[in-house]
Amino acid sequence: MTITAERVLQGDPLKIADRCDQCGAQAFVRVVFGRNRDLLFCGHHYQRHEPVLMARHPYVNVVDERHRINQKPSLSANAE
Numbered sequence: 001m002t003i004t005a006e007r008v009l010q011g012d013p014l015k016i017a018d019r020c021d022q023c024g025a026q027a028f029v030r031v032v033f034g035r036n037r038d039l040l041f042c043g044h045h046y047q048r049h050e051p052v053l054m055a056r057h058p059y060v061n062v063v064d065e066r067h068r069i070n071q072k073p074s075l076s077a078n079a080e
């Protein structure tokens with residue numbers, strides 16, 4: 001038996017239920033520091049912290065979905 005549903009953290013699209021670790025607004029940026037270690041930011045807080053984050057952790061993976069900020073959520077955005 002093979003496990004096929006392995007969670008791929010970096011590739012996970014952000015959902016409406018994902019919230020900024022700073023303020024609780026909807027998160028649009030995920031900064032992945034390693035396995036099971038990530039930070040979520042709203043657009044505002046990512047913009048504020050990006051210079052420091054990138055200076056201290058230049059090799060982190062960043063999933064930036066800020067292009068979706070003003071899009072209407074689809075009805076199936078939180079499906080599954």
Ligand SMILES: [Zn+2]
Pocket residue numbers: 020021022023024025041042043044045
């Ligand atoms: Zn925030």
